[in-house]
Amino acid sequence: MNKIFAISNVVLLEMYRRKDFYVLFIVTALITAVMGSVTFFKDPEIVRYLKAICLFLIWASSLFIAIGATARQIPAERESRTIFPLMAKPVSRAQILLGKFLGCWLACGAALVIFYAFFGCVTATREHQWPLANYFQAWALHWAMLGIVVAMTLLGSLVLTAVSSNITITFIATVAILLVGRHLHQVALSMAEPSATIIAGLYYVIPHLELFDLRERIVQNWPVVPWGIWFIALVYAAAYTALLLLLSWLVFRKKALQ
């Protein structure tokens, strides 16, 4: 376990020293600040549009961070040949993979804490309330979803040659699942065979990332999701993440490094 943490630590240091996160955070903060400076009909308490914009920016940024950072990990190690001195140490490929995953995922979690704290401060200035339980649920589910996305991207980085292809495909797949994933079964029912079976099959196979999107509930001030249901969603995320990591290991263990 120490080896996994050591590798994840290096990933965290890299992300800390790269400027990506800071740029995205500043852009998010700036856009939110500009939108927040607008008053509609002299009513300073209108806040939901601002929450929606801020959360959208947070989600977009988090996807850029998660996918962008993870897609580079193993290809960059191979390209820069830093993987060789690492592999020459008593560390298995599974440990390297887990270390990379953990580093990227922890970095996403830390970034999300800062983003959500910012979000909470912005909304508190207008709503004068701080629904911590709701924010905690949203943050945890968002972070869990990013675990799936990071694992997916890692798998992509081992299967696809080019980093840019991996980033593009993973990003499109993620956004597509978020937008239409929940409706695929409905679409399948209105189609003829064999398309109906294919779409229905896809519906049951894909990780339903939309489960983890609590934006609408947060924006519209809905009560918390029942804690048992919330926990089941986290378990679902853990299961899918584990499956994707297993697939990644199966690909990575046989891959020639040279």
Next chain:
Amino acid sequence: MKTTRPFVLLLLLLALFCSGLAARIDRWFMGWPGNHEDSLNPLDVMIGDGQKLFAGSFYREADVYYHSGFYPTIFDNRGAFETPHMAEDTGAVASHNQGGEGGFLGPPLDFIDAFNRHFTPNRHSHLDEGGPTEDLSKSREVREILPWLKISSELDPENVQTYIVTAYWLRTRMNKVAEGEQVLREGLRHNPDDPQLLYELGRVYYENYHDLQRARNIWESALRGWGKQMAGKPDSDKFNFDNKFIVEQLQTHLALLEEAAGNFDAAIAHWKQAKSVSPDPGGLQKHIDDLRQKFVTQTNAPAATSH
């Protein structure tokens, strides 16, 4: 130097050709209808009429907010949401909705769908009725629809419904009557003599300022505006559902105004006009009869006491 000279000459020749072509095309471009160059709005220049698509989208978004996010997607049955409820509730817009509001999702298709519904808004509610918690003390949160309506009206100033809906909620829930009136007047700047906007403006004067004379003038002006709009149009257009609706609303409100002012003849005249376009002529006829009876009673009452 010798090898670069032909390239330089070629570049100069190309530049000359492009300038000549630009000068030739510019005259044609000035006369082209799609030319938005004289507009200062960057959106006008960039996407032109495409703004209307976005405007529609933002208008819908306001209704999504009105329902606290519980709203049908393009995959769901939208029969009960053809006319946004935030607009329907103003009483100024004809409703084309069919079916129940809360059942557009239907039963869950599978276990994933059933599980999914815990993570999204899953109950029908209106913001002005307290939202999902049905806490009436929070009915002022209907203000959250306003930014989307504002943006929608900026992008499509010719959509009068946006102004009507905005003004209604401003004056009835936000207690911002002046702002509501301003919105309607802005709508009238972009859509002069529009009967729907004038109707709503009349309501401002009638319901909020209690200025019956001004309200009457505005509503009569609205009827004249409707007449002008319908001039030259076939009867099928004149008496379609939406056009009949606005006439019925105007005539009904004028009738009520005249009743409040004690002008029963004028009131009955307006009720008769309303009856001719109403989906419930029987009900209105009964009201006319009651009004006549009331008028007769009132007229005879002083004579009875003098005896």
Next chain:
Amino acid sequence: MSVILKTEKLRVEFTSREFRQKTKVALSSLDLEVNAGEIFGFLGPNGAGKTTTINVLLGFVTPKSGAAYLFGIDVRQPIARQRIGYLPEMTYYYKFLTAEELLRFYAKIFGLARAEADKRIDRLLKLVDLEQARRRPLKTYSKGMQQRVGLAQALINDPDLLVLDEPTSGLDPLGRMKVREIIQRVKNEGKTVFFSSHELGEVETVCDRVVIINDGELKAEGRVADLVQKYQTSSLEQVFLKVVGYETSGARAPAATRTPIA
């Protein structure tokens, strides 16, 4: 004497698009044994299979057939690398890390306790003359400094077997001297060194035994003096040329194999 490193009928094949999907045999039934405490030279011309052999020993490449062992443990198991240090030919390390951070990272991989790691890091940075630059990011290091960091990370776990791939490549005379000193020090401590090099003069000076491979096959093996005698030549360079099939009739050797002036 115990055998530290062993390969048994090691065969490695690569399928290359370059050769139109033909299979290229990089190593053909290679048998090697390195004993504890010796300095072992692994020689061969470019493309002979030296780096491939090292890659198999370090687990980068899976052999088609045969086996390789380090300290009696199959090289496919990560624990086989617990007691080795590896210096690659080209030094590539995380540019965003400092020398100190890099060594600490590798120390954690080896499972060293914090206090012990700190002591070793200080000692190694002093040994390779990088104490002053320990907190600078590696991207600011010169090639010589990076090579020295490479040496330090190869020694962080106090290895019993040091695997060096062209350790003096690209180094100035001072750098080469440093490497020779370290090799000698390691030998004096009873450790084993396995290194491949084109610097035959250095090999001749430090190595106890050498192996010459060519086209993936073992061509010659033994002590330097024994090989010189066996092939009736006057130097290891002459032995090398003879073994790889280059006829020398007293003519000057081509530039690629000419022994540089140390």
